[in-house]
Amino acid sequence: MSGSRSLKAGRICASAVLDLLLPPRCLACGCRTGHTGGLCPSCWMDMPFLENPVCERYGTPLPHDMGEGALSARAIMDPPVFDRSRSVARYEGPARQMVLALKFARHRDLGKPMGEWMARAGQELLSPESLVLPVPLHRWRLLCRRFNQSADLAAAVARAAGCTHEPMLLARTRRTRQQVGLDAASRQKNVRGAFAIRAGYVTDVFGRAVVLVDDVMTTGSTASACARVLKKAGASRVDVLTFALAVPEEA
Numbered sequence: 646m647s648g649s650r651s652l653k654a655g656r657i658c659a660s661a662v663l664d665l666l667l668p669p670r671c672l673a674c675g676c677r678t679g680h681t682g683g684l685c686p687s688c689w690m691d692m693p694f695l696e697n698p699v700c701e702r703y704g705t706p707l708p709h710d711m712g713e714g715a716l717s718a719r720a721i722m723d724p725p726v727f728d729r730s731r732s733v734a735r736y737e738g739p740a741r742q743m744v745l746a747l748k749f750a751r752h753r754d755l756g757k758p759m760g761e762w763m764a765r766a767g768q769e770l771l772s773p774e775s776l777v778l779p780v781p782l783h784r785w786r787l788l789c790r791r792f793n794q795s796a797d798l799a800a801a802v803a804r805a806a807g808c809t810h811e812p813m814l815l816a817r818t819r820r821t822r823q824q825v826g827l828d829a830a831s832r833q834k835n836v837r838g839a840f841a842i843r844a845g846y847v848t849d850v851f852g853r854a855v856v857l858v859d860d861v862m863t864t865g866s867t868a869s870a871c872a873r874v875l876k877k878a879g880a881s882r883v884d885v886l887t888f889a890l891a892v893p894e895e896a
Contacts, residue, residue: 672758673739673746682758684739693735695766695890703865704730704885705892726869727857728882732890733759733766736861740889744860748794756794759888760801763858767802767886770856776849777803777810778875780859780867781840783817799858802886808856814846815871840874851879862887 669678671685673692678685684692698707700717702725707715734740743759746752764771771777779799787793796812803810818841842850855875857868862885872883 672755673742688739691738693737693740695732695734699731702727702729704732704862704890706735725865725872726876726883727865727872727885729770730862730865730868730885730887730890731767731770732862732887733762734889736863736889736891744889747797748860751792753792753794753797756797757801760798761805763798763886763888764802764805767806767856767884770884770886771802771806771808772854773807774854775806775808776814776853776855777806777808778814778855778857778871779812780857780871781815781817783819795859798860798888802856802858811846811849813843814849815874816841816843837870840871842874842878847878850875852881855880855883857883857885859885859887861889861891863891 669681669683670676671678671688672682673684673688676685683689695704695706698710698715699705700707700720701714702716702720705717705719707717736744743755747755747759777799779793779795781795782790782793793812799812800810802808817839819839857871857875859868862868865885868885872880872885875883
């Protein structure tokens with residue numbers, strides 16, 4: 646018992662020394678905070694968290710509660726290939742700052758807390774039997790960027806939810822244009838046929854509930870392209886979990 650107390654005291658002491666040398670900072674704006682892995686009061690107030698009611702399929706906000714399984718007009722008129730999508734926040738304010746810092750400023754330390762928030766936001770999608778996959782980068786883009794932010798998020802989500810994580814299962818087979826600046830039709834055309842399951846992994850998908858992880862959902866074209874391949878391989882369902890959501894009028 647005394648050894649356990651000593652170990653706990655040692656960890657507290659080490660944490661205090663680390664906080665003194667490297668003061669905790671806000672995940673969004675970088676200012677000093679009182680604890681590690683959180684937001685400052687200002688960013689917390691500005692964080693555009695998504696809350697129910699949301700569309701059952703796209704996860705976009707609904708104007709009022711229309712009951713369980715309610716769908717947006719978009720989901721009725723243009724249903725996605727994937728089954729459901731959920732996100733932590735709208736792609737604006739502190740949420741946008743965090744996505745850009747992870748993706749382009751290479752603040753990979755953000756992957757863990759962002760992934761843990763995603764696991765909480767996507768509780769209804771995740772179970773111990775879920776297969777968690779990141780949206781893959783093309784090998785040349787991965788070489789340039791040196792990491793895949795979606796893979797970092799997927800690893801954190803799987804760890805937090807106790808799921809299986811397979812970062813190499815999906816492959817982007819051709820180099821696509823960046824989706825930024827493209828309209829919905831152009832985005833669909835850009836990613837059509839761009840994904841495949843790597844050799845040797847097809848049997849891992851059959852009959853499984855898959856959760857596809859990405860940093861941002863915009864039109865859903867990339868997620869639908871991946872879902873089409875996964876369902877063709879026999880996935881029982883494909884859900885999508887992202888940190889941020891650009892709702893249609895903002896995309």
